[in-house]
Amino acid sequence: MPATIYDVAKRARVSIATVSRVLNNSDLVSEKTRERVKKAMEELNYSPNVIASALTKKSILTLGLLIPDIANPFFAELARGVEDASVDFGFNIIICNTDYRSDKETEYIRLLKQKSIDGFIISTAYYNDENVINLIKSNTPLVLMGRDIDRADMPVDVVVSDNVRGGYIATKHLIDLGHKNIACLLGPPQIKVNLEREKGYLKALEETNLKVRPELVAFGEFKVEFGFRKAIEILNSVHKPTAFFAANDLTAIGVIKAARYMGLEVPRDISVVGYDNTMLAEMVDPPLTTINQQMRKMGYMATELLIKRIKGKRSPGQKIVLDVDLVVRRSTGELFNRG
Amino acid sequence: MPATIYDVAKRARVSIATVSRVLNNSDLVSEKTRERVKKAMEELNYSPNVIASALTKKSILTLGLLIPDIANPFFAELARGVEDASVDFGFNIIICNTDYRSDKETEYIRLLKQKSIDGFIISTAYYNDENVINLIKSNTPLVLMGRDIDRADMPVDVVVSDNVRGGYIATKHLIDLGHKNIACLLGPPQIKVNLEREKGYLKALEETNLKVRPELVAFGEFKVEFGFRKAIEILNSVHKPTAFFAANDLTAIGVIKAARYMGLEVPRDISVVGYDNTMLAEMVDPPLTTINQQMRKMGYMATELLIKRIKGKRSPGQKIVLDVDLVVRRSTGELFNRG
DNA sequence: TTACTAAATGAAACCGCTTACATTTATCTT
DNA sequence: AAGATAAATGTAAGCGGTTTCATTTAGTAA
Incomplete structure (x- = not known):
């Protein structure tokens, strides 16, 4: 039902290749043609099908977020930061609650890989996490957030705090x-x-x-x-x-x-x-x-790092350490010598 | 790099159509062939590409969850229920924080539709929500969760509490x-x-x-x-x-x-x-x-309802009202007449 | 056995977009 | 103005599945 690239091509009297080029901001299109195509898109209320483009591009503009449990406020905050960054960069995130179970995590990873997910943000990593290590080995884009592994030999992006x-x-x-x-x-x-x-x-x-x-x-x-x-x-x-x-x-x-x-x-x-x-x-x-x-910031930065990696702007191996600070409220007080 | 349906077909000495049939549990395949194909899949460590199948099937086994803010524990609990149901039925969920902003919501909906999302779980509906009404009109599968609209004329699934x-x-x-x-x-x-x-x-x-x-x-x-x-x-x-x-x-x-x-x-x-x-x-x-x-239950039931609708097992229009109960803790006490 | 029907399989088009390569058109030299 | 080069556009082959329709094979009745 929705308009496709063919409909646009016909209306703008160009080939689908040209429409595709306009879609991808290729500079091999003359200004005149570009305008004509854009106008046709407008008129047809055209919206590109991400799935179709994912089939060749292998990118679906979606990231997987692995956390133990979204109902835990700590992870909810992180997730919020992750989601904020995602929208800013045109991505979406799929949330996965692993309940600290390695098998659930493995299953999620399998599922998301089938869906051509672009990368993973992982907040469930153990000391020497098998799932993480396998992902790194298979060169899947990923970033560890708030958790680090202990393998100096593997290049991995990490955002943690001090x-x-x-x-x-x-x-x-x-x-x-x-x-x-x-x-x-x-x-x-x-x-x-x-x-x-x-x-x-x-x-x-x-x-x-x-x-x-x-x-x-x-x-x-x-x-x-x-x-x-x-x-x-x-x-x-x-x-x-x-x-x-x-x-x-x-x-x-x-x-x-x-x-x-x-x-x-x-x-x-x-x-x-x-x-x-x-x-x-x-x-x-x-x-x-x-x-x-600074959970939100951590989530945001981790996501930003990952997306840059995905876009091929950098290779993995960076470690960002965020600062922490003490917030004094009322659960601490001076020790009085009471005998 | 990963094995495709062609690799499996070649190894099992059948056509890709047959492999596809095995994949979709079609009963037009003889037991013998089915076994052979399954064996080939095993050996090749084959994993079907959801994106490719989504192109024709128009289903990517993913749902969009629209909530105001995941950092709010109420919505985090709902989200957890939603996610639990999703995995149980083989779906994933994409989380969207709308911050109570209708424009952000509209944008998310547009984006997710491009991604052939199967349906929406919406927890941000206002009294007479434009976005929701448009979705219903376009016959997009959706369920309202914890929020209801006020349009008796539109058939919509709702899970709320009393x-x-x-x-x-x-x-x-x-x-x-x-x-x-x-x-x-x-x-x-x-x-x-x-x-x-x-x-x-x-x-x-x-x-x-x-x-x-x-x-x-x-x-x-x-x-x-x-x-x-x-x-x-x-x-x-x-x-x-x-x-x-x-x-x-x-x-x-x-x-x-x-x-x-x-x-x-x-x-x-x-x-x-x-x-x-x-x-x-x-x-x-x-x-x-x-x-x-009962936020988790609400999330779970809403998702279940939506998935049944997606699978074509039912048409919209159901309203489920969950019971509520009073949990007495220590912030309430008898009124003493002190005056 | 033959004829006929049902079950199993295959060939090929298609989903909507990307892209390598071929072709056409415009621009520039001399 | 012809030839060379660069820019713009088009053709067609994928991407990895699904599905229709045709064809082959197996099963059944006469």
Whole structure:
């Protein structure tokens, strides 16, 4: 039903090749002809069929976004940045929720490749992720976002934030408030950022000559439930800390809930620093002091990088590290010596 | 590089037509041949090219999801349900953030139509939405999700929840707690759900012979900021209410913040009921009493409905109304006579 | 066995656009 | 003005499938 390139060609009294050239802004068309073709397009309300052109061009102007779960505000923010960049560059994005499952991810990749997707934005990469490595090997355009792999031998584009610094300034903030006994709740150790944030945490402690207590450091999940459970466990132990650094806002919220559950007040009895600065941080009570990650910017830049790669303007291997900063709200306070 | 239908045909010593038939599970292929072809596919690691088949079939197994903003937890939940259904039925979804802008929406629709998208799931419909009406007129498969239009003459599939009932049980809950002076903060009046929730609110008041005070009812935006600002305004007025019904969790959180800002305690001085039951509701302090909307289910069912329509199994015109329920947390309490 | 029908397969056109190559037209030299 | 060159346009062969229609093969009845 909709007009095709043939209809336009007929109306403009040229060949379809010429119409195609106009469509692709080729400079092999005279101004006069170009105008005539454009007019015909207008009159026929012509709209090119992307599918047809994808068949030869192998590009459908669509990117695949692999994230664990869009319902998680952190990934939703990233996704928003990704989508914003996509429209700016004339692309669309297909969203894929992997639920942290490698098999789901593999299946998505297979499916999207069938659809001639132009590239992948991946936020689910583990330390040594098979799916990612296979994609790189097959030379599929991709960019890692917020997650890095550990293969220096493979050229890959990455946009992350400075996690070591994040862990450091979070911990430093607590130390500056007088805390000496600081717990650290991290996400899964397979995700590199957690190792880096821990590194920052340790660096801050060591720099201040504070003792590192392994019992106060725990890896787990990026969930409220983990923060809640682990905080209770740690608060009941002998080394009762006065502050927590949680490697994600959800975990931090779990800690706040745990404190409240145990009759402790935040920040009077327990200070808590989160990570990410999701919208949750300002909703929760008390509003959460946290490390701001610039998720949207990260999403935007990752997408921009990928699109440039797709357009052949560059080859992979770039690593962009975004800065982080501390957002002080009301979940942290000075340590008072109360005996 | 990847194997095509021709490679498979050659290896299985059949024509490409036969391979295509196997691909489409046609029953015009003998068992023997079918096996042979399948074996060849295996051996060649063949994977059909969706783009090529889309050119004739006009279906690319992809749906467009139009929402205002994925960073809003309500829409993120819906999106998750949509995506879950998509994978279950072999589809993918393209996400579109319209930012409540009709022009952005129009542009997305144009773009996705060029890409031979199979249908649209729309969660941005206004009362009398031009874009939606045009789509319906052009017979494009679509389903409205969580939003309805007001055109009884147009056959359209809709999955919504019972907003009148939601407004009713929220208000009833407050009345049962002894509140007589209940404010109602709604979203934009162009969105039909707000009118419906107001209707439920009014019904509960009238049923109990409580006076309706127009000064206590306000339309605005689904945002924290609106709840905050409007609650302060209303709390400073002469008809100082003891409870608020907010038509969305974000607005309710704004109300809680306003109360705190004014030195009032929730729920001792002010009770607050939200709407949606997003994850925010249990994160906030105090945890929010709210109306649960079953967003994931809504997303899932809407998508299922759409896909059935696409597959030609049904024609449009169905309206599914999901039930809502009250989730009592700690932002609501009995009204004590302190005066 | 033959004749006839149903089942299985193949040949080729087509989906709408891109592009290599051929051809025509315009522009420039001398 | 003829010849050479560059610019503009057209022809036709793909891209990787689907599908109609013709043809071959198998199955059944007489």
